[in-house]
Amino acid sequence: MQKLNLTGSAKHQTDDQMKGLSAVFVDGDEVFVDNGAIHAKSRLEVGIKFVSSLEEVPNPRHIEGIWITLKRQANGLGYTGAMPFELWIDSDSKLGYKKLSDHVNQMDKAVRGNVDLSRLSKEAVVKAGQFLQTVRADLWENATDAFRAAFSQAED
Template structure:
């Protein structure tokens, strides 16, 4: 009988480990990155809204569903722009704060059920967010304002108040 495991598509390409990945065993998952402090915030400048959608962690957010992704922006010339913002939180001496933020563009054209996103860009922005970097310079001012207002209002604003001046100035709009 032939080995069927080599013929089956590997479906577990990325493992999310919430606890210490080096808890004594040396098996599957060692060296994985913990994403437990990261959330995905969707910025919808078309409808003036921002909201957490953890489905984006697996490319299944509200705006990503029921479309086929392309790697060519020309396919979605008439599409609507959204941002998936990868937000990492940390705990500091004054309490929790927004440590890293990376905004990644997606363009969706529901009329043709197609969308554009650059997976390398999303991965890079996730990684930078995890490392405490702020990557929002490429976002439009309206979207940055929506993000700033969302973060500043989140749970009474304590996390925003505890965040760095770098984040606050990066999201400041003229």
Template sequence: MDNQEKPVEKKKLSLNVVSNKEHKGFGAGSIDLSQVACVIIDNGEAYIDVGAMHAKSKIEKGIKFSPDKANVPNGRPAWIVWVAVDRNEGGSYYAGATSCEMLIDSEARRGWKILPDHVNRLDASLKRKYMLDNIGPVEKEALRKLLEEHNLEWWNHSPQALKDLLA
């Protein structure tokens, strides 16, 4: 085994590209998250934030989370959207999208989220499901705009079910 460290390349923020690498080493059989991107919707704006995969997105940093909404009386609503990308004969497309609600009070450094819900919805996205029932029209429009602007070809290849949810 080679112990030399390879230089780390800086990557620009983007949705993960579908890869065909097979992994049979340590952790084989675990969930492959390389085809999932993290989108944050906050104040009517959607943006990609890879830190959300480890609860270290821009809006989550420095926030102490509680599973009790009463602990965050002045929290603003925000969402993490897990977006899975897949590929078929037509090309890559947005194969799954699930939204997870949070409340963030940046001033008090407090937040609310239900971690099991975030995990279950991440799993649902990986299983090619669309669950966007907890976001409103402003958030849906922001998400649709981000997905279209990120890669219009992927958006055009996506199932009509996703387009209808974000119409």
């Protein structure tokens, strides 16, 4: 089973607000956590040269991501923030495109506890929601109502 490294603590010194932050990627049928994304060093990004426009990427694969944050709730640690971001990667040419400012702004909103998955495909929201419910059921049980509702709406 994949370990979800959302513990509310970090192994390195960082701003306290960033300690409960992680990234969940939906790459086709694969859903996974990669905390390297916080520093633009996810397994998808390493070795990729990011260019200034999507048109420069020959065969872009669209990857949807969600910044996820944890916060202590009345019943314990739970999911609170969820904001989307996107990457386009061509692994063969080692080129990619992302809007860095959007990644940072969405990360900030997630850290503040905002939840808005409207920019994601319904399929990505369903896959990510199922993943988050099963990987750490305790975090899902302690999630805010807004967090659970955002993922549940996609299943309707």
